[in-house]
Amino acid sequence: MKYSFKSDYCELAHPEVLKALINVGNKQFDGYGLDEYSLRAAEMIKKKINAPDADVHFISGGTHANLTVISSILRPYEAVIAPDNGHIFVHEAGAIEATGHKICTAPGVNGKLEATDIEEILITHDDEHMVSPKLVYISQTTETGTVYTKSQLQEISKICRKHNLILFIDGARLNVAMNSYVNDLSYADITNLVDVFYIGGTKNGALYGEAIVITNEAIKKDFRIILKQRGALLSKGAAIAIQFEALLKDDLMDKIAKHANSMATKMAKGITDAGYELLSPVESNMLLPIFPDIIVDKLREKYEFYDWKKTNGNTTVRLLTSWATPESIIDEFITYLKSVG
Numbered sequence: 001m002k003y004s005f006k007s008d009y010c011e012l013a014h015p016e017v018l019k020a021l022i023n024v025g026n027k028q029f030d031g032y033g034l035d036e037y038s039l040r041a042a043e044m045i046k047k048k049i050n051a052p053d054a055d056v057h058f059i060s061g062g063t064h065a066n067l068t069v070i071s072s073i074l075r076p077y078e079a080v081i082a083p084d085n086g087h088i089f090v091h092e093a094g095a096i097e098a099t100g101h102k103i104c105t106a107p108g109v110n111g112k113l114e115a116t117d118i119e120e121i122l123i124t125h126d127d128e129h130m131v132s133p134k135l136v137y138i139s140q141t142t143e144t145g146t147v148y149t150k151s152q153l154q155e156i157s158k159i160c161r162k163h164n165l166i167l168f169i170d171g172a173r174l175n176v177a178m179n180s181y182v183n184d185l186s187y188a189d190i191t192n193l194v195d196v197f198y199i200g201g202t203k204n205g206a207l208y209g210e211a212i213v214i215t216n217e218a219i220k221k222d223f224r225i226i227l228k229q230r231g232a233l234l235s236k237g238a239a240i241a242i243q244f245e246a247l248l249k250d251d252l253m254d255k256i257a258k259h260a261n262s263m264a265t266k267m268a269k270g271i272t273d274a275g276y277e278l279l280s281p282v283e284s285n286m287l288l289p290i291f292p293d294i295i296v297d298k299l300r301e302k303y304e305f306y307d308w309k310k311t312n313g314n315t316t317v318r319l320l321t322s323w324a325t326p327e328s329i330i331d332e333f334i335t336y337l338k339s340v341g
Helices: 015-024 035-046 062-073 115-122 151-163 174-176 187-193 223-229 238-273 293-300 327-340
Strands: 057-058 078-083 103-106 132-139 166-170 196-200 209-213 289-292 304-312 314-320
Touching: 035 057, 035 103, 035 196, 035 209, 035 238, 057 062, 057 223, 057 238, 062 132, 062 166, 062 196, 062 209, 078 115, 115 151, 115 187, 132 151, 132 187, 151 166, 151 187, 174 187, 174 223, 174 238, 238 327, 289 293, 293 314, 293 327
Parallel strands: 078 103, 078 132, 132 166, 166 196
Antiparallel strands: 057 209, 196 209, 289 314, 304 314
16 A cells, blocks of 8 residues: 555544543533533633633634634625635635635745735735735745744734735644744744634644634624534544643644654655755745656555645655654655655
């Protein structure tokens, strides 16, 4: 069987998460996120991010989080600003557009939206004949695996506040970003600089589930009603909270994110040592190496991955390591790459 580097959710769940779910057994609990596990996990998150007044809501997955948050904030004529490779623009089957909102995009740099991109879009959307941008969407990590620094996030936040825009972070891979060797942000910084974000569980050891964190008071009102309307208020919400409890206990979530990152760093060194280039810096658990097509065909005999971009006989492929990637697999991949090269 081929080893998959397609994503960081290819393994079921961390053993501690499965153990926590099993240990609940047949114990009864309240529904719709009002159970003891949800309340306790929410408090653990608020403590971790140093935001005692934040609202925390558990939701099934990233696309559901994105469309629920964004559609809850925007009026019918309002739009989203996002990088042109943003998940909501490329990979969510038009989920945001289906809620009636346009996405205004900018190319950014290394997957990152810049403050100047936001201002340029605002300049060209200045009257009643166009949609009115109201929310800025970024992801941490980005779609190319890069990580926003504190100064970059501060610049974006400054522009958003200047123009009364809501700043939202897609945090499907937030924990690998927070444990990146280039990261200089704390969770407290994030809660101070953005209005709403989520902490991903699906791609960091959970069976499924994300934790939406709302710090802006204006967004908090009636959010549970919106969750219900969007089919996101799960009767067994406790199942997500139990997983987050396990991941937050003893900093397990951080430990396994560091492992995913370290495996990517080792893989990147092996790839560059073998003479190949990378499309963007490896700052998290994602790699975008550029290989000749003949090498890609050889690698595909033993591994699964996605093609990212094809140019003149070369293919940039996307490789993702996870909390469960064995170091022996990385060693094997590097040895095999060198042998076929």
